[in-house]
Amino acid sequence: MNKKIAAVLLLGTIAGPLNAAETLTVVSFGGNNRQAQEKAFYKPFTAKSATTITADDYNGEMAKIKVMADTGKTSWDVVEVESPELIRGCSEGLFEPLDWSRIGKKEDFIPAAVSDCGVGIFIWSTVLTYDPNKLAASPQGWADFWDMKKYPGKRGLRRGAKFTLEFALLADGVSNQDLYKVLGTEAGIQRAFKKLDEIKPNIQWWDSGAQPLQWLVAGDVVMTSAYNGRVTSAQEEGQSFAMQWNGSLYDLDHWAIVKGSAKKELAENFIAFASEPVQQKNYVEAIPYGPSNTNAMSLVDKRVGEKLPTAPENLKNARATDAEFWIDHGEDLEERFNAWANK
The missing domain is CATH 3.40.190.10 (Periplasmic binding protein-like II)
Known part of the structure; x- marks a missing residue:
């Protein structure tokens, strides 16, 4: 066998198919929330981009994220965080700064959903x-x-x-x-x-x-x-x-990208997709949290809208x-x- 061909075949068995689908690890708080995210975000994103979403759960502990950011051994890409953890983590360099030109128009979101390192997912x-x-x-x-x-x-x-x-x-x-x-x-x-x-x-x-x-x-x-x-x-x-x-x-939960993620661009693509009005509408109809994209509310079923934290009677x-x-x-x-x- 030609040595060059053999080398290529050997490389293929080691590295796998060159056109293998990309994977993205997304970590959230689990339970019904994760189920709703799988339905509204993960599966549609996979169907659109051929990206495999590896979903994992945690309880919001920043220690794991800090170890990844400090050591450069980052196994998580996108994480769901609460507001104080987002602000603190951004200031401490635990999250990647976001390129908002890849995500969407800031004016389409409620103000609290827009920050340097995070994008609001929902109000709870x-x-x-x-x-x-x-x-x-x-x-x-x-x-x-x-x-x-x-x-x-x-x-x-x-x-x-x-x-x-x-x-x-x-x-x-x-x-x-x-x-x-x-x-x-x-x-x-x-x-x-x-x-x-x-x-x-x-x-x-x-x-x-x-x-x-x-x-x-x-x-x-x-x-x-x-x-x-x-x-x-x-x-x-x-x-x-x-x-x-x-x-x-x-409060809001936000998407953030763990510092050192090798898939920052793909992670931003996912966040942009999950932040679109249709995906947000599908999410809040699967679990009744308020959407962060202001254009989503008009799409939400009225009966669902009345049960959201953002309903005027509930905010009173x-x-x-x-x-x-x-x-x-x-x-x-x-x-x-x-x-x-x-x-």
Whole structure:
């Protein structure tokens, strides 16, 4: 056999087909969210571009991303991150700066969805959730969540300072407008922990978005904080859960590209595709979070639109989480929360 031909054949067996489909690793928070992303983003992108999406889950831990960025051994390409982690990670060089000319027009997105290292995927809320069939009266806000006499039983809260401290202050009568002004003081922090002391023995701490709803079904808790999209998905599966939007906190999740990804251009193509109005419409109809592309809302079914965090009625007594506050104070407050929780 000709030596050159043999060498080419050998190279082919080692490297694989030269026209093999590209792969992109996309990491999200899993559960119903990932299922909706597979339906609205991953499968259509694969069909359009012949790119294989390798989907993975995580709980938002930045330590893994930091190790990849610091060592240059980057196995993740696109990651879903919350606002404080995006801002902090961008400033620390953990994410690639984005080329917005490849992604879309900034003016097509809500302002909070546009940043140097990230593109908003959706708006989500953490809401007070309960089963009205198991309570004598519907709770009207976080003050009722704290009322152990009227509503005896366990409560579910996300393990961590974020959301937990805000809800404690709202339960103690702090207004939405003054929430972060109060929490930004030592007296406000002590006030939040003192309020949490009132129900500490009755709290079950959840780590993943699926847990609080599982606990509600099992009767382990009578009320819980939960992500609105998870609750609505459970309702559509026949669960009789209800959401109290009064005092809810909303934020965005964003796409970001891990520093050192060898597939930055492909990753930007994916983000651009997932940010188009039709894909966003398909996503929020699969899981009811608000779209970040303002052109998507007119495409969304009206019945779905009424259940979104962005519906005017749901926004009335809601509050955006303050990402800058949590960047400035998050590390200290999480340390204090862990010390308090472990007592």
